[in-house]
Structures are given as C-alpha cells and as structure tokens.
Amino acid sequence: MSLIDLANPTRFLALSARVLPWLAAATIILLTIGLYQSAYAPDDYQQGATVKIMFIHVPNAWLSMFVWGVMSVASLGTLVWRHPLADVAAKAAAPIGASFTFLALLTGSLWGRPMWGTYWEWDARLTSVLILFLMYLGLMALWRAVEDPSRAARAAAVLTLVGALNLPIIKFSVDWWNTLHQPASVMRMGGSSLDKAFLIPLLVMAVAFTLLFITLHLAAMRNEILRRRVRSLQMMQAGQKAA
Amino acid sequence: MMSLGPYASFIAASYAAVAIVVAILIGWIIVDYRNQTQRLRELDRSGVTRRSGRSAVDTP
Numbered sequence: 588m589s590l591i592d593l594a595n596p597t598r599f600l601a602l603s604a605r606v607l608p609w610l611a612a613a614t615i616i617l618l619t620i621g622l623y624q625s626a627y628a629p630d631d632y633q634q635g636a637t638v639k640i641m642f643i644h645v646p647n648a649w650l651s652m653f654v655w656g657v658m659s660v661a662s663l664g665t666l667v668w669r670h671p672l673a674d675v676a677a678k679a680a681a682p683i684g685a686s687f688t689f690l691a692l693l694t695g696s697l698w699g700r701p702m703w704g705t706y707w708e709w710d711a712r713l714t715s716v717l718i719l720f721l722m723y724l725g726l727m728a729l730w731r732a733v734e735d736p737s738r739a740a741r742a743a744a745v746l747t748l749v750g751a752l753n754l755p756i757i758k759f760s761v762d763w764w765n766t767l768h769q770p771a772s773v774m775r776m777g778g779s780s781l782d783k784a785f786l787i788p789l790l791v792m793a794v795a796f797t798l799l800f801i802t803l804h805l806a807a808m809r810n811e812i813l814r815r816r817v818r819s820l821q822m823m824q825a826g827q828k829a830a
Numbered sequence: 831m832m833s834l835g836p837y838a839s840f841i842a843a844s845y846a847a848v849a850i851v852v853a854i855l856i857g858w859i860i861v862d863y864r865n866q867t868q869r870l871r872e873l874d875r876s877g878v879t880r881r882s883g884r885s886a887v888d889t890p
Contacts, residue, residue: 626832636835640844647848682858686851694844701837799852806859813866820873820880827878 594672596812603805610802617795624788631785640698642788645773646796648691651719652754654684654800658726659751662744672808674740675815677747678730679807683800685723692716703767711760712768715753722750736815 621642631638658680664673695713696706707713726743733739761770772780779786834841 630835635837636833636841637837639834639841643844643848683855686855690848690851693847697840697844697847701840803855803859806863810859810862810866813863813870816880817866817869817873820870820878824873824876824878 594670596672596675599672600809600812603809607802607805610798610805614795614798614802617791617798621788621792621795624791628788629784634702637698637701638785640694641785642792644691644694644698645789646793647687647694648716649793650796650800651684651688651691651716652757653797654680654687655719655723655747655751655754657804658684658747662747665740665744666748672812674736674744675808675811676804677743678740679811680804681723681727681730683803683807685720685727687796687800688716688720688723692720699767708767710766710768711764712757712766715757715760719750719753719757722746722753726750736818 625639625642628639628642630636658677661673661677661680664670665677692713695716699708700706726746729743729746730739733742758771760766761768773786773789781789
C-alpha cells in the first residue's frame, strides 16, 4: 500500500481506528514514566523544586512550534497537491496546537514569577510565542468565518505558511536579542547543557507529549472527516428535497 | 514524602493547568466524535446514502 493510498480519507479512517488504541496506550505508559521521573528528579541547585515546571513547560513549548510545523507541511499539501486530507490535518491540529501554546505561556509564566520575579516580560521569546498563540486563534477563526471549505482551506494554508516565518524567530529569539528567557539548553551546538538527572525525564516527557499530540491529532482528524461527510450528506439531502 | 519547597503552589498550579487543558481536549474530541456519529445515524435513518452507495454510518 502506497502513501497516497493511505491518504484516502476512508482508508485513513480504517487505519487510524487500528492505530489509535496502541498510540493511546503508549502515550499513557510514557506519560506515567515521565511524571514519575519528574516527581523524583532532584532539586536544581539554583531553582530548587521549581525546576519540575520545566518537565511540562518545555514539551508544551516544543509542541507549540512542532504543531505549526505540521500545519505548514499540511498547508503545502493543500496548496500544491490540493489533497483533501491536507486541510483536514491542518484544521484538526490548530486547536491542539493552540492549547499547547497556551500551556507553554501559562507554565512559563508560573515558572517566571518565582525565578524572575515577574509573570510576564515583553521580551523577544515571550512576545513571539504570544504572537504564535494569537495566530492559532486567528486561523481557527478564519476556518469558522469562511463558509466555502475549499476557499477557507486555501486562505488558511496561505496564512499558515506566512505564520511559519515566526518559527525561526521564536527559536533564535534568545540568540538574536538580549532576552530574560534563558538560551537553548537542550537542542544546541555542542550538546545539551542539562545534567542527565534532568535531561532524561525531560526527553521522556517530550516524547510522551509528542505521542499525546499524535493521538489527539489522529482522533481530531477522524472527527473532521466525519464532519465533512455529514456536511456533504446534508447538502445531498437538501438537493434531493429541492428536486 | 516529596517536598516542593516555598514555591509549591506555582509547581502544583502548572501541573494542574496542564492536566485540566489536556482533559478538556480529550473530552472535546470524544464529544465531537459522538456528535458527528449521531448526525450520521440520523442521516442514515432519513435514507441518505453516500455517493459510493455505502451507508452514512459506515465508519471504520
């Protein structure tokens, strides 16, 4: 079976129905391990126990950008190949990405208050992530506002690709500008600067949250396919009544 | 017993917020699935079939 065959909505529904229980189980197992490791990770010599916020803040921050990246690839699928599943994938990912971005901002704020003495600072990293959150909301509003699904898909795809320019700004904001937010400590040149006692639980949580996203995304895509099926059947029904 | 130090409320609030938002996401997806399958069942009962001739509720 080729990748194109799998991208058929009906085949996607069949395949995702088989995969979803396994993905959900793997997510639960990995989240349990990650939470256990996070709970028993040692205190940081400077931050004390607040370092535990890192184990949920960083995965949410990573996913806030990763989900937009997934939506950008899907948007290319909409604009270049006009594939029906591409817009489904992008539309289903948006509320999930918005939730992860909201959590990155909220947990960052709750971490910032004890460490920086403030919940919020208009520095480059925080502001660019806030812009990302607002773009997610704007995109969701656009899908709702445009009634014709194909027009909505194209407009959302263009906006998503334009919004992708914000991703490198978020990533490198801590290098390009003098920010209150610390520079990268996991994915950086020369390897991670984190001790293994923190790095291992953080990586486990990052993989667990990524699996959580994949699980939620597949389930939300299934719902979106069904919603479109309902819409087309309702239009057929209205056409039959009119005829 | 794990000690969270003087900033325990910030740590607990962070984890609680993540748990609540993830629970809302899961709940929203489950409710949405039920709504869509319910609508498909109603359409099927009213006699509408897909272009392929399959039943509206034929969902893997």
